[in-house]
Amino acid sequence: MRSWSIALVALAVAAMASGHAASAAGRDAPPAGNAAPPRNQAAAPSRVPSPAELEAIKAKAKAAAKARESQKAAPEAKPSKAKANAATTSAAAPKATVDATTPAAAPAAAPDRAAVSSHAIALPQGQGKVEGLGESFSVQASTGIATFAVPIPVPPARGAVDPAFSLHYKTSGGAGLAGIGWDMGVPFIARETNKGVPRYDDRPGIFHPEQDRFVFGGGQALVPICVIVVDNCAEVTTGERFPSWADGWQYFRSAVEGGYQRFFWAPNGRTWRVQEQSGNTWELGEPLEDLPDTSAIEADPEHPTHIYKWNVARQYDPEGGTQGQAKPTPRNAVRYRYFHKDGAAYLQDVYYTNPATAVDTGDLASYGVHVHFAYEVRPDATTSFRTGYRVRMDQRITRVDVTTKPFDAGGGNAVPMPRVVLRRVHLTYDPAYHQSYLLGVQAEGREPVPATEGADGLLPPTSGERLPAMRLTYTHVGPAAIDGFEPFDTQERPIVGAPALPFSDPNVTLMDVDQDGLPDMVHADPSRYRALGIPSFGWF
Structure with missing residues (x-):
């Protein structure tokens, strides 16, 4: 209790001192429009309060503290609905300010939307909307296998x-x-x-x-x-x-x-x-x-x-x-x-x-x-x-009706x-390779007079409008060059006098040399190996 009183007295003394200083500054301050007083002008001396004044200050401080405590304990008053709506409206709606330099008929400046960015382009909706095939690509993180x-x-x-x-x-x-x-x-x-x-x-x-x-x-x-x-x-x-x-x-x-x-x-x-x-x-x-x-x-x-x-x-x-x-x-x-x-x-x-x-x-x-x-x-x-x-698998999909x-x-x-036909999807393959590489996927729409199914459930040939085809390309890896050897030649050449090699020959190996999906017979004879960078083997 004593420490609280001492702190309160110190606070009161400081308040009195600041009040007297403020009043002195008010008396010494020059009127508006006059020059400031010189720097060497002495400030008004401060007066020490009397014991009676200190007791009055203590009483006022205690009353103020009790008022603050009672204000904290009282429930917070809720604003009325009308005032809340008015506050919300005033906070949400921008306030109009009057600018004396701008004519009344001039339009207001557009708000700054530099911070607003669009992450997706909205395509047109309705019957004429733009649609893709909805293809998707992903990679399996654990194996590195890519899927599409x-x-x-x-x-x-x-x-x-x-x-x-x-x-x-x-x-x-x-x-x-x-x-x-x-x-x-x-x-x-x-x-x-x-x-x-x-x-x-x-x-x-x-x-x-x-x-x-x-x-x-x-x-x-x-x-x-x-x-x-x-x-x-x-x-x-x-x-x-x-x-x-x-x-x-x-x-x-x-x-x-x-x-x-x-x-x-x-x-x-x-x-x-x-x-x-x-x-x-x-x-x-x-x-x-x-x-x-x-x-x-x-x-x-x-x-x-x-x-x-x-x-x-x-x-x-x-x-x-x-x-x-x-x-x-x-x-x-x-x-x-x-x-x-x-x-x-x-x-x-x-x-x-x-x-x-x-x-x-x-x-x-x-x-x-x-x-x-x-x-x-x-x-x-x-x-x-x-x-x-x-x-034996010898069929591939060429069309979906x-x-x-x-x-x-x-x-x-x-x-x-x-x-009647709704759409047809055509699949094309790369004719440059022996293996079947899917080259394109293209959707065809119906004609003005749509074709109808026959008794066998099949459609006749159609010539409806087609969307642009989705094209696919593949990376083909060729034979690598080896130092000391001639470049690999993928052209087949008959070898005159080639012996009839049985599969039981330990020097005969079946492997896909030209990567055409078919096994090739490879014969290697170490005893006939010659230097000069030309290995002694042939494939038939």
Whole structure:
């Protein structure tokens, strides 16, 4: 308490001194417009307050302190709504100031927007809006593999199903359906061949160690969990529930979880069901419907039970009570059809948006949207026996046709009418190389009188307007020059008197010398090596 009084007295003394000094300065200050006093003019002396004055100062200081404390303890008064709105309006709206030098009719200066920058250009909207193909490029940071996707524009489907088709490029990819590195992103499940030829030792409803391993989409390994028995999986303790139709099916999950999909393999080994979080279901292989189709199955022609690959056959959403049925009749379905050649299956037709009045129709001509893939023979055909039987891939995509037709007011198809072309996407390849290098992707629109599908579901030749093609180029690496050797000559020359070299000769090696995708026979004989920078080998 004593320290507080001493501080208060000191504060009062300082205030009195400053007050007297201020009053003295006020008395000595010259009037406005006069000159300042000389620097050597002495300041007025300060007076020491008397004890009575100090007591009065203390009383005033205590009263001021109590007033401040009571003001802090009182609740803060809220301004009225009108005052708040007025304050907000006055703060948000710029205040107009009067400038005597500016005429009243002169326009106000524009606000400075130098700090505002646009990060994207807004394209025109509406029917005439500018659209690209929506291609996207990305790089996998962990592997350095570059990927590029070119979507094929198709109409949206009814319901939650969303069929999407894209050309996917990967720098590590091989010969795909659209050339080197290019393939279609269509779901499939295949047997793993990294560790050898599949055994095809499938036992219905039983998992055993000798069973083949499976991959989804070409690289996503599947892990077997259990065989479901009466809605129960002994290896699952998390309370996970299973559909009633899954009794006796093998249950799989992804080795590296990402999409949280569930995979079920039928006891007969001909069908896979894939369930997504959204409730959509994929059927791969033989679809579970009253109108079965086996075109999505790739199997050994001599042993039809040896199924190597299950391609997607049907896709549907939960509409129509499809989750608990062994043979569902979905309201919104997408059907995929394939053609076979030399042991390989090629996606040819996709149908979706079926009539609402005939959800389980087998009449593919009644569907609202049809996507057709056209192929041509490729010069860089490949042959493989990694499946255990011969598979020759000699087809490549050359065109994608999209056709549509409307329904009547009730969603049915009371007046049968053919589908008409919506757009066509053309793929061209570089003719300068033996390998198939995708050179361009170009979209073609419909003509004033759109072409109609024939009875076979195909379109006649059209000449609609085309958008500028997207052009692709590739970096080709030639043979490097080696000191002491002549430059490599890629021209084939016959060697007169060349011996008939069997493959059993230890000096014979098969390798792709000219990088044309075909093996070349290389013969190297160390005993015949000559100096002068000319090696003793030849390729035939």
